[in-house]
Amino acid sequence: MTKRLDRSGLQVDAVLARFVEDEALPGTGIAAGDFWSGLADLLADFAPKNRALLAKRNDLQAKIDAWHVARRGQAHDHGAYKAFLAEIGYLLPEGPAFTIQTTNVDAEVAKVPGPQLVVPVTNARYALNAANARWGSLYDCLYGTDAMGSAPPLGGYERGRGARVVARSRVFLDEAFPIVGTSHADVRRYAVKRNNGLHVELVFDRAHFIGSRDQALLADVQLESALTAIMDCEDSVACVDAEDKVGAYRNWLGLMKGTLSEVFEKSGRKVERRLAADREYLDPAGSPFTLKGRALMWIRNVGHLMTNPAILLPDGSEVPEGLMDAMVTVAIALHDLKKAEGMRNSVLGSVYVVKPKMHGPEEVSFADAVMARVEGLLGLPANTVKLGIMDEERRTSVNLKECIRAAKGRVAFINTGFLDRTGDEIHTSMEAGAFSRKDFIKRKSWITAYENLNVDIGLECGLSGKAQIGKGMWAMPDLMAAMLDEKIAHPRAGANTAWVPSPTAATLHALHYHKVDVFAVQARLAKGGRRAHVDGILDIPLASFQAWNRAQVLREVENNAQGILGYVVRWIDQGVGCSKVPDVNDVGLMEDRATCRISAQHIANWLHHGVVTAEEVTEAMKKMAAVVDRQNAGDPLYRPMAPAFQGAAFQAACDLVFKGREQPSGYTEPLLHAWRLRVKAG
Numbered sequence: 001m002t003k004r005l006d007r008s009g010l011q012v013d014a015v016l017a018r019f020v021e022d023e024a025l026p027g028t029g030i031a032a033g034d035f036w037s038g039l040a041d042l043l044a045d046f047a048p049k050n051r052a053l054l055a056k057r058n059d060l061q062a063k064i065d066a067w068h069v070a071r072r073g074q075a076h077d078h079g080a081y082k083a084f085l086a087e088i089g090y091l092l093p094e095g096p097a098f099t100i101q102t103t104n105v106d107a108e109v110a111k112v113p114g115p116q117l118v119v120p121v122t123n124a125r126y127a128l129n130a131a132n133a134r135w136g137s138l139y140d141c142l143y144g145t146d147a148m149g150s151a152p153p154l155g156g157y158e159r160g161r162g163a164r165v166v167a168r169s170r171v172f173l174d175e176a177f178p179i180v181g182t183s184h185a186d187v188r189r190y191a192v193k194r195n196n197g198l199h200v201e202l203v204f205d206r207a208h209f210i211g212s213r214d215q216a217l218l219a220d221v222q223l224e225s226a227l228t229a230i231m232d233c234e235d236s237v238a239c240v241d242a243e244d245k246v247g248a249y250r251n252w253l254g255l256m257k258g259t260l261s262e263v264f265e266k267s268g269r270k271v272e273r274r275l276a277a278d279r280e281y282l283d284p285a286g287s288p289f290t291l292k293g294r295a296l297m298w299i300r301n302v303g304h305l306m307t308n309p310a311i312l313l314p315d316g317s318e319v320p321e322g323l324m325d326a327m328v329t330v331a332i333a334l335h336d337l338k339k340a341e342g343m344r345n346s347v348l349g350s351v352y353v354v355k356p357k358m359h360g361p362e363e364v365s366f367a368d369a370v371m372a373r374v375e376g377l378l379g380l381p382a383n384t385v386k387l388g389i390m391d392e393e394r395r396t397s398v399n400l401k402e403c404i405r406a407a408k409g410r411v412a413f414i415n416t417g418f419l420d421r422t423g424d425e426i427h428t429s430m431e432a433g434a435f436s437r438k439d440f441i442k443r444k445s446w447i448t449a450y451e452n453l454n455v456d457i458g459l460e461c462g463l464s465g466k467a468q469i470g471k472g473m474w475a476m477p478d479l480m481a482a483m484l485d486e487k488i489a490h491p492r493a494g495a496n497t498a499w500v501p502s503p504t505a506a507t508l509h510a511l512h513y514h515k516v517d518v519f520a521v522q523a524r525l526a527k528g529g530r531r532a533h534v535d536g537i538l539d540i541p542l543a544s545f546q547a548w549n550r551a552q553v554l555r556e557v558e559n560n561a562q563g564i565l566g567y568v569v570r571w572i573d574q575g576v577g578c579s580k581v582p583d584v585n586d587v588g589l590m591e592d593r594a595t596c597r598i599s600a601q602h603i604a605n606w607l608h609h610g611v612v613t614a615e616e617v618t619e620a621m622k623k624m625a626a627v628v629d630r631q632n633a634g635d636p637l638y639r640p641m642a643p644a645f646q647g648a649a650f651q652a653a654c655d656l657v658f659k660g661r662e663q664p665s666g667y668t669e670p671l672l673h674a675w676r677l678r679v680k681a682g
Contacts, residue, residue: 002242004312008033008040010319011312013242020328024253028334030378038377039327043313043320046370050304050320053363057665060395061428063088068431076432082538085398091534092361092399099462100408104348105386108296109412110466112197113496113518114227115506117295118473120578121231121255122239122248124262125273129503131255131294132276133226135201136507138172139165139210140220145480147508162210169221176200176514187216198513199224199291201279226506228468228497229295230388231255233325234302234356235420235592236578238571240673241680242310245321249328252299256336258343275343296352297345298388298413299333301325303357304366306669322355323370329353330374330385337384351380354388354413357420358403359395359665365406388413388468391454392420392594393665394428398534400454404461414463415470415497416454418447423597425541426605427666433542434609437556438602441541449536455494459526464496464519471498475590477580480508491516494525501590546611554620557612559584560599562624565641565653567591569628572649572675573639582631584624596656596668604660617657625650648679 003014021032067084071077085091108114119130142165144152153161173184177200190202201222205211211219233239233248254260261274276293283289302325307318333351336344346352355367364387371385387410389396389403396403404411425446426435435441451471458469471490474483483500487509490498496518500506525531566581581591589595606612625641632638641650652675656668663670 002309007036009314010036010040010043012036013310015246016242016310019246019249024249024328024332028331028338030331030334035327035331039324042327042370042373042377043323046323046366046373047313047320049366050323053304053366054664056362057359060088060090061665064090064428065431068429072431076540078535078538082535085538090395092402094401095405097460098405098408100404100411100466102383102386102408102410102412102466104350105412105466106296106346106348106350108227109352109386109468112227113491113513114198115225115500115509115513116468116470116497117226117229117503117506118232118236118300118499119229120236121233121251121299122237122244122577124251124254124260125264127231127251127255128260128262128273128275130226130229130231131297132273133229133503133506134224134276134293134295135222135279136225136503136510138169138221138223138507141480141504141507142168145504145508146478147480147484149481157209166210166214166218172511172514173221189216198510223507223510224291225510226295226500226503228298230298230300230354232300233329234300235594238575238577238672238676239308240676241308244575245308245310245324249332252329253332253335255297256332256345277343294343294345298352298354299329300354300356300388301329303355304363305357305664305667306673326353326370326374327377330371330380331378334378337380349384351385352388352412353385354390356390357393357667358389359393360399361402361406364389364396364403368407368410371410383410386410386412388415390415390417392417393424394421394537397421397450397453397537400457401461404457408461411467413468413470414454414458415468415499416451416472417594418442418472419594419598421450423594423601423666426598426601429540429542430605430608430661432540434546434611435602435605436541436543437552438560438598444539444541446537446539446541449532449539451493452532453530453534453537455525456530456532459494459522460530464522464526468497469495471495473499473590474501474505474509475595476587477501477505477590478588480505484508484511488512488515491518492521494518494521496522553606553612554616557603557606557617557620558624560603561617561620561657562627563589563591563599564596564656565621565624565628565650566631567596568653568656568672569632569638569641569649571672572652572679573647574637575676584627586631593668593672597666600656600660600668601666603657607657608661614658618654621650621654621657648675651675
């Protein structure tokens with residue numbers, strides 16, 4: 001039985017209460033009694049509003065479903081559909097022009113374009129790796145990936161490949177820092193001549209095995225890489241109770257205090273990882289200066305939907321998890337704000353919170369009000385908390401300008417999230433008809449309108465030079481050559497940050513920001529006006545024809561099923577919230593709840609419209625379960641799903657599909673949490 005302690009009328013799991021009182025609050029100046037009474041007041045005021053917002057989501061969805069059902073068999077009338085969405089309050093009128101008023105935004109967010117990492121904060125090693133990914137070795141990244149067109153060699157150092165790395169790095173230096181009349185390949189000695197917003201460090205070492213053979217003694221090229229990192233409490237974690245939440249909060253506390261460390265075994269020896277120190281240099285005049293050694297860290301709180309048993313309200317209901325996150329994660333950030341020197345996250349005294357899965361301006365306004373209340377309770381100046389608005393739900397996409405307006409005093413980040421955005425697109429338009437195959441959904445006009453409008457409106461609202469306009473994740477962490485070819489499109493599109501799946505990917509993606517002047521791109525786009533409009537976003541990506549043969553249908557279903565099972569089996573059985581899951585072609589893909597949402601909603605849509613039968617889906621799930629079992633054969637913690645197909649993981653995966661249509665907004669969390677809690681309970 002869970003032991004609970006009464007704290008200002010809240011029934012708090014003892015694990016959480018002890019963490020807050022014994023670890024999180026000491027050193028913040030916030031007394032435990034004040035913290036709990038403030039949280040109780042916050043929950044009393046905002047929990048009912050939270051529930052009302054969720055009820056409105058359901059009401060709007062029911063009306064949209066009914067509209068499509070009433071017109072089934074008729075040609076889609078775009079104009080009537082748009083008018084209907086305005087009539088029910090889904091599509092809101094756009095207000096007058098404005099610019100955001102956000103102040104005290106650190107340079108990494110406002111002034112310097114660069115890559116952004118997203119990692120589960122529950123994994124201390126990953127969190128430290130992400131924080132320390134501010135700097136990365138270009139030599140290592142070129143040598144150890146397929147970035148130069150071939151896989152890295154097995155075994156010891158290969159001098160021929162090393163020579164190619166050095167040559168490729170000097171090509172980068174020629175492109176980013178050209179020398180009039182010569183090439184870096186011919187340089188025998190360097191002197192500091194210039195600086196750049198995104199820094200590069202040349203490492204000279206005559207004792208190094210590479211530097212000793214280099215004519216200029218150049219041993220490495222270090223790139224400033226992940227300028228920012230999102231420590232995630234949401235899509236990439238599996239936090240279902242107080243024990244899990246404290247694991248996330250404790251790592252965030254270590255990051256904010258600068259004390260987080262992790263000991264692990266690598267190549268047969270124990271390694272301790274800690275946060276990297278700042279970097280000390282001398283300028284050309286011989287005066288010392290410092291560059292940050294770590295990415296500036298955001299914390300991604302949970303969205304408005306989920307509740308958590310870590311705290312029970314006076315009426316016995318579970319705490320809205322996003323409200324608990326707001327109070328606890330900002331309180332923890334006080335440790336950083338109180339530093340006058342040393343290892344600081346924000347040098348300008350801000351706390352950076354990403355808020356996901358919000359539906360429209362009313363929900364953004366709610367998040368803004370919550371943060372204002374938290375600031376008041378913790379004695380912080382107004383708008384200390386900077387807000388990241390994720391444009392990943394359609395009701396936010398079609399009302400983006402008003403969403404930004406709702407938090408114009410604190411917004412410091414918007415981004416597109418194709419994955420959740422597609423899952424929401426399918427669920428919102430579930431009754432409209434059968435959707436295209438997933439690869440074809442990406443080619444439809446709505447996605448271009450969505451991506452362009454996000455940048456256009458961000459620029460209209462004055463985000464350039466004040467905030468991040470971001471793009472989504474590169475989901476194939478082993479395919480770095482392809483990433484180098486394709487992800488340059490993000491800075492070229494006017495995004496001053498974009499998500500990458502690893503520190504290595506961050507260093508390689510940093511090359512793109514040396515090739516593209518993002519602020520020049522933003523200035524050009526701002527002069528040109530909007531390239532996209534809401535009408536394009538409302539173009540539902542339905543299948544234009546359904547002349548698929550059974551092989552094509554079953555291949556699509558099996559691909560979806562394999563992704564769901566490969567992700568869910570680790571989530572349910574091991575509590576792993578983000579995984580590199582091999583697809584049916586054994587290409588490793590980063591999977592989280594957003595990718596799972598797409599796959600589950602896609603099968604649910606095809607089931608609903610008779611593209612595939614329940615029997616065919618069940619057979620595909622069983623077939624792919626055996627494939628996933630084989631792919632995980634080397635994991636000693638793995639529990640096979642086949643041949644019994646009775647385990648919690650397999651049943652959870654099937655629920656996501658067969659019960660997918662009835663899930664709120666098509667989210668996977670309610671089912672995943674319920675099944676994970678059953679497994680944890682034994």
